[in-house]
Amino acid sequence: MSKLLYIQASPRGERSYSMAAANAFVEAYGAAHPDDQISSINLFTTELPTFDGFTLNAKYAILNGQDHTDDEAVAWKAVEAVIESFTSADKLVFAVPMWNFGIPYRLKHFIDVIVQPGYTFSFSPEEGYQGLVTGKPVFISYSRGGAYPAGSDTEAFDLQTKYFELFLGFIGFTDVQRVIVEGTLAGPDAADASKAAAIEDARNLAQSF
Numbered sequence: 001m002s003k004l005l006y007i008q009a010s011p012r013g014e015r016s017y018s019m020a021a022a023n024a025f026v027e028a029y030g031a032a033h034p035d036d037q038i039s040s041i042n043l044f045t046t047e048l049p050t051f052d053g054f055t056l057n058a059k060y061a062i063l064n065g066q067d068h069t070d071d072e073a074v075a076w077k078a079v080e081a082v083i084e085s086f087t088s089a090d091k092l093v094f095a096v097p098m099w100n101f102g103i104p105y106r107l108k109h110f111i112d113v114i115v116q117p118g119y120t121f122s123f124s125p126e127e128g129y130q131g132l133v134t135g136k137p138v139f140i141s142y143s144r145g146g147a148y149p150a151g152s153d154t155e156a157f158d159l160q161t162k163y164f165e166l167f168l169g170f171i172g173f174t175d176v177q178r179v180i181v182e183g184t185l186a187g188p189d190a191a192d193a194s195k196a197a198a199i200e201d202a203r204n205l206a207q208s209f
Helices: 017-032 053-063 070-087 105-114 159-170 188-206
Strands: 003-008 037-042 091-097 121-124 128-131 138-144 176-182
Touching (some): 003 017, 017 037, 017 138, 017 176, 070 105, 091 159, 128 159, 138 159, 138 188, 159 176, 176 188
Parallel strands (some): 003 037, 091 138, 138 176
Antiparallel strands (some): 121 128
16 A cells, blocks of 8 residues: 655645646546555645744754754654655655746745755765655646746746756655646636646546556
8 A cells, every 4th residue: 555645835725726637636546546545735734843943953953963952852853743744655746836936935845844864865975965755756736827838938937847846856756747737827718728638637647656
């Protein structure tokens, strides 16, 4: 039995284009893999550790080979709990809308919590940086109001897919599948057509995920 974790980075619920395609993927995955365990978290309703005070001091204590104080140890356990929930999953699904050409701030917060040396990546002078979250497939449903095709004048504005997949690669993911709902601000017909195409692709990809 595999564990699939579905991470939602949109606060829009049923109005979310990224979640519409991701929901279709998860539903199709569940039908194709009925024995697997599926859980989900929405980053806009989930409390994440703040990265200041004792939490930040705890990180630098680790980096400098120092012991944690009692307060730092308590703060760091909250970070470890988030990391463990992420790394214990066998498969990952993300719903990621574009905000201001990048990703939502709550997703950036989540990334800042889980990207920690010794947990999700390592470094040595001989090998450089090495991702530690390996052998896990990830599916991403992106959405954005505009279109940013490769080779176009607007391609440089797409810091959504570039940054997010750079993060995934840095911590070890190599099997990355995606769909994109784009042009959602080009009118309801264009938005609905893009969403329908992404949902169909998502359902197909779920069969062999």
